[in-house]
Amino acid sequence: MMAISTFSNQRALQKYNTRDTISAYALVGPSLVLLICLLIGPSLAVFAISVTNWQFGAQSFSFIGLQNFRELFDDRVFLSSLSNTFIYVAVVVPSVLGLGLFVALAIESRKEFQAFYRAVHFLPVMATLAAMAIAWEALLHPTIGLVTRLAVQLGLGSWNFLHDPRLVLATLCVIGVWQHLGYAMVLFLAGLKAIPSDLYQAAEIDGVDHPLDRLRYVTLPMLGPVIMFLLIVITLKALETFDTVAVLTQGGPENASELLLHTLYVESFQFFRTGYGAAMTVVFLLIVIAIIFLQAKVLDKRVHYS
Amino acid sequence: MANVSATDITKIFGGTSVLNSVSLDVRDGEFLTLVGPSGCGKSTLLRIIAGLERQNFGSIAIDGKAVDAVRPKMRNVAMVFQSYALYPYMTAEENIALPLVMRKLTAWQRLPLIGSWMPGARARRAEIAREVQDVANALGLGPLLSRKPSQMSGGQRQRVALGRAMVRHPDVFLMDEPLSNLDAKLRVQMREEITGLHRRLGATFIYVTHDQAEAMTMSDRVAVMKSGDILQLASPQQVYSDPENIEVAKFIGSPQINLIPSIVNEKAELEIFDMKVAGILPASIRPGMSVTIGLRPEALKLALDDSSDGLLAHVTYVESLGSDSYIHAKLVDRTTAVIARATPAEAATIGNGTRVRLRFSPKEALIFSDNGERLRSNNCLPILRKVGG
Incomplete structure (x- = not known):
């Protein structure tokens, strides 16, 4: 009797387990399909196209191995685009994080006009960058631009921010910082609000009462997860900067403002060298993955998640 | 060792008076408990003594010297918070060491990476490590020193918070409901440990609680507070059997x-x-x-x-x-x-x-x-x- 009931219990249990497994697959299914269609599939297609000489619209193409990649590293435009992109990321990401934290701390330290300052700094994040880029163009115009005229008035000489090869990348960097600052600020503000005031008070009694010490021993470690997140997101956003280049400079003058995504777009969709563009995309993807992986690997160990 | 005296302390938050000209003398080496229902001003009084909050009127003196214009870290008081307020990203060892690090090392010696190459830094660090070890041993924290607060139980975190308070041998310990986040059994055990600690250290303890059992069992004297006033300040036995006020009689005793x-x-x-x-x-x-x-x-x-x-x-x-x-x-x-x-x-x-x-x-x-x-x-x-x- 006993044995039979145990046996039938086992059967029932097995049935439940099977049902659980089926429903688990059913739940994962839709997102798995989407992931394959929208992400993994296209990525594989890009890898495949990158080893061909296909041109957009062409009837035929042939396998050319790593020819595209070899060509890439002899391509002066690509190489300067690559180095410009690295410089751009190296300037924009730390500036956005540093300034974002600074602005957030400044807003947090005063009770007045908090909402106003928050909104003002967040505006660029919500605005369409292509439209904003035109506003920037007007501001930076070599003869009638407000900023240029101001520089002249202040006796700083005449500047051609968007057409001087020595200045153009720096100008794009400034616009990039302006664009992402609000996003970093809002996340930092949220992070600051989540730090319990007890901790600052305990620190004060422990002797941590210089503002810099407070920053080092309490604020920054408590913001660790936010910093980690922002570092990755802002790096990604900086890597894929496109609108400002396309609207303001088209990569010129002398490729001085060429950034990877713009170069890639020009090769693929203006010159229709799809195979070559795909090879560039592969390099771009590998860079993105490498950077994110490195950041996650190095920083995750040092970040405290509560 | 020090006595603490508060004279006519008044604290007003946004128009409402939280403390109404409260005076209190805590004797050297005494265990004094401020007890009362929530909102009675007991924590505010403690935080004013610590220097975390500034009174509107009145004066605080520690060891006979007025400390009203003295920053918390210079008052030589240590505080244990209800939430423990441990630094979650630091190990127990680093938590306990921080008060010493901030006091014994110069700003140069504390610099990341190059700080330990500054003259004298290594010797000081070694000294701090020794003192932390002593405190940890006294509290039975030895094996836990490399853990972070998230890897410890409530009672262990409580001990780390106590260690952080003890490590620099303050004259006065301020405790703000330190046991209220613990379960009932642990609370009774920690009650004993804290009174034992008080006996061993001989320092002045000012302890805030809303739990009258803690007040009765731990203190030399109890100050029963309500609505910003001290209703009675006497020994636990006296507040129980000889209350001066119906509120005291109601609050004490279960x-x-x-x-x-x-x-x-x-x-x-x-x-x-x-x-x-x-x-x-x-x-x-x-x-x-x-x-x-x-x-x-x-x-x-x-x-x-x-x-x-x-x-x-x-x-x-x-x-x-x-x-x-x-x-x-x-x-x-x-x-x-x-x-x-x-x-x-x-x-x-x-x-x-x-x-x-x-x-x-x-x-x-x-x-x-x-x-x-x-x-x-x-x-x-x-x-x-x-x-x-």
Whole structure:
């Protein structure tokens, strides 16, 4: 009797387990399909196209191995685009994080006009960058631009921010910082609000009462997860900067403002060298993955998640 | 070692007064507890002593020196918070070491990476590590030093917080409800540990709690606070058996003191429903006045209905705790609820609805005037004294 009931219990249990497994697959299914269609599939297609000489619209193409990649590293435009992109990321990401934290701390330290300052700094994040880029163009115009005229008035000489090869990348960097600052600020503000005031008070009694010490021993470690997140997101956003280049400079003058995504777009969709563009995309993807992986690997160990 | 004195401390938050000119003298090496319901101002007073909050009026002195303009870290006080306020990203060791790191190392020696190459830094660091180890051993934290707070239990975190307070040998320990996040069993254990610590260190402890059991068991003296005033400052035994105020009597003691309304008759006797008590009233009390009689549950003795004296009551509920039983009953007006303590043997003879007599010795009755002041049989009502001249 006993044995039979145990046996039938086992059967029932097995049935439940099977049902659980089926429903688990059913739940994962839709997102798995989407992931394959929208992400993994296209990525594989890009890898495949990158080893061909296909041109957009062409009837035929042939396998050319790593020819595209070899060509890439002899391509002066690509190489300067690559180095410009690295410089751009190296300037924009730390500036956005540093300034974002600074602005957030400044807003947090005063009770007045908090909402106003928050909104003002967040505006660029919500605005369409292509439209904003035109506003920037007007501001930076070599003869009638407000900023240029101001520089002249202040006796700083005449500047051609968007057409001087020595200045153009720096100008794009400034616009990039302006664009992402609000996003970093809002996340930092949220992070600051989540730090319990007890901790600052305990620190004060422990002797941590210089503002810099407070920053080092309490604020920054408590913001660790936010910093980690922002570092990755802002790096990604900086890597894929496109609108400002396309609207303001088209990569010129002398490729001085060429950034990877713009170069890639020009090769693929203006010159229709799809195979070559795909090879560039592969390099771009590998860079993105490498950077994110490195950041996650190095920083995750040092970040405290509560 | 230091005494702490607060003189006429007033604190106003946005128009409401949280502390009304409170004065308090804590003796050197004393364990003093501030106890009271939430919102009574006890934590604010502690934080003013710590220097985390600034009073609007009044002065704080530690060891005889006014510290009103002194920053918290220079007051030589340590504080343990209710939330422990441990740095979650630091190990237990780093948590305990931080007060020493901030005091013993120069800003140069604390610099990341190059700090340890500064002259003298290594020797100081080694010294700090030794002191941290000593404190950890004293608290039984040795094996946990490399863990972060998230990897520790509540009791262990509590000990780390204590260690962080102890490590720099402060004159005064301030504790803000340090045990209220622990479970009941651990709380009793930590109660013992903290009193043991107080004895060992001999430092002055100021301890804030809303738990009267903690106040009663741990302190040398208890300050009972309510609505920004200290109602009574006395030994635990005294606040229990000799409260100066009905609020103190109500707050201290569990189950709560029984409060029974009563009238003074023409013969200067107390009339409590059908019972009359003579000879315990202050001489100057006027007939016709209503007073409140306070009787602790253990002051009420159970007798059966047929006995001649005592308050008539109907038992509503018998609560058995094993060693003791609490008899819940209603008096003859059917609204005044009282609780009497009885032995299990006594409790076994009665059940819900049983009519009993509750007897008490008149000298155990605490008499309070309508405004809550205690009326002692050998002194008179303050108000009446004023009226009388």
